[in-house]
Amino acid sequence: DAGVIQSPRHEVTEMGQEVTLRCKPISGHNSLFWYRQTMMRGLELLIYFNNNVPIDDSGMPEDRFSAKMPNASFSTLKIQPSEPRDSAVYFCASSSYSGATEAFFGQGTRLTVV
Amino acid sequence: AQKITQTQPGMFVQEKEAVTLDCTYDTSDQSYGLFWYKQPSSGEMIFLIYQGSYDEQNATEGRYSLNFQKARKSANLVISASQLGDSAMYFCAMKLGGTGGFKTIFGAGTRLFVKA
Numbered sequence: 001d002a003g004v005i006q007s008p009r010h011e012v013t014e015m016g017q018e019v020t021l022r023c024k025p026i027s028g029h030n031s032l033f034w035y036r037q038t039m040m041r042g043l044e045l046l047i048y049f050n051n052n053v054p055i056d057d058s059g060m061p062e063d064r065f066s067a068k069m070p071n072a073s074f075s076t077l078k079i080q081p082s083e084p085r086d087s088a089v090y091f092c093a094s095s096s097y098s099g100a101t102e103a104f105f106g107q108g109t110r111l112t113v114v
Numbered sequence: 115a116q117k118i119t120q121t122q123p124g125m126f127v128q129e130k131e132a133v134t135l136d137c138t139y140d141t142s143d144q145s146y147g148l149f150w151y152k153q154p155s156s157g158e159m160i161f162l163i164y165q166g167s168y169d170e171q172n173a174t175e176g177r178y179s180l181n182f183q184k185a186r187k188s189a190n191l192v193i194s195a196s197q198l199g200d201s202a203m204y205f206c207a208m209k210l211g212g213t214g215g216f217k218t219i220f221g222a223g224t225r226l227f228v229k230a
Contacts, residue, residue, distance in 0.1 A: 031215055043205065043220040050215030091159065095216070100166055102149055103209075103218050105159035 006092050006106035013113055018080040021109045024073055025094030033103060034067055034077050035091040043091075049075065050097065082113045116141045118206050118221035126227045127196045134181070135191040135224045137206030143167075147209040148189040149218070150180065154202040162204075165189060193226075201228045 005024040013019050025032050033048040047057040049069045057067070064083070069075040079086055089110050093103040117140045127133035139148065150162040165173045165180045173180040181190040193200055206221040 033218065035220075042222040045217060045219055048215065048217050053214070055212070055214035056217060089157065093159075093218075095218075097215065100147055100164065102151075102161040102164060104161070105151075108157055 004092055004094050004104050004106035006090075006109050008109060009107060010110045011112070013082055013111070015083055015113055016081045017113075018078065019082045019086075019111060019113075021077040021090050021092075021111070023075045023077070023092030023106060025075070025092070026104055027073065028096065029094035029104070030072070030097045031095045031103075032069060032075050033093040033095070034075070035093065037089045037091060037108070038087075046077070079111075082111075084113045087112050116143075116208070116210060116219060118208050118219055120206055120221035120224050122224045123222075124225045124227065126229060127193075127200075128229050129198060130195055132192060132194045133196055133226065135193070135204050135206075135226065137189045137191065137221060139187050139189060139206070139208050141187075141208065141210060143210055145211060148180065148182070149207040149209065150178070150189075150191045151205045151207060151220075152200075152202045153205065153223070159205075163191070196228045198228050198230060201226060 007022045030051050034046040036044045046059045047067045052069045067077045089108045091108045093105045095103040119138045146167045148165045152160045163175045163178045165182045177194045179192045203223045203225050205223045209218045
């Protein structure tokens with residue numbers, strides 16, 4: 001398996017534009033997580049899905065953020081409109097439904113909003 | 115509240131020496147998992163070691179061991195015989211179950227510098 005695949009790896013956009021980050025989890029994993037990493041706030045859990053259903057989105061910072069998982073092999077995180085303070089590295093991770101297994105991370109998307 | 119605390123923003127260690135990275139956690143759950151991840155300067159997140167809350171023995175993986183003290187709610191990572199390649203950010207994490215599934219939360223991380 002190729003692991004968790006995120007795209008794009010880097011995104012530079014202007015304030016106010018819509019940004020869509022994409023994630024393909026590891027086949028067979030039924031839990032998917034979106035994290036945001038910044039120097040100030042560390043790794044924050046934004047939202048996670050189980051069997052394609054959003055379970056907890058309490059970490060989503062604002063209504064400008066939304067996430068979907070239309071099927072088991074694809075998820076998106078959308079920011080509309082984007083703001084400079086959204087600049088961060090966004091990680092997608094997937095895991096099997098077990099308390100004992102680790103989350104496997106994608107390479108991350110480095111987002112810069114100017 | 116469910117929380118992971120790493121109180122050491124940065125640590126230095128001499129090559130070939132052992133180093134302990136501190137982690138304390140807070141949860142009222144009885145069942146949880148504790149993990150350590152390494153993030154080198156390239157940015158990827160690398161899983162190192164896992165400890166279950168019911169595991170009585172401390173987990174070990176090669177040069178990594180987890181010093182699990184349940185009563186104190188601590189899960190310190192011990193790296194033996196440090197190598198230059200160990201220089202990285204290290205994150206302690208806790209996996210918790212809920213009605214809908216499991217989630218993993220992370221501490222702020224400790225940056226380790228290995229000196230030659």
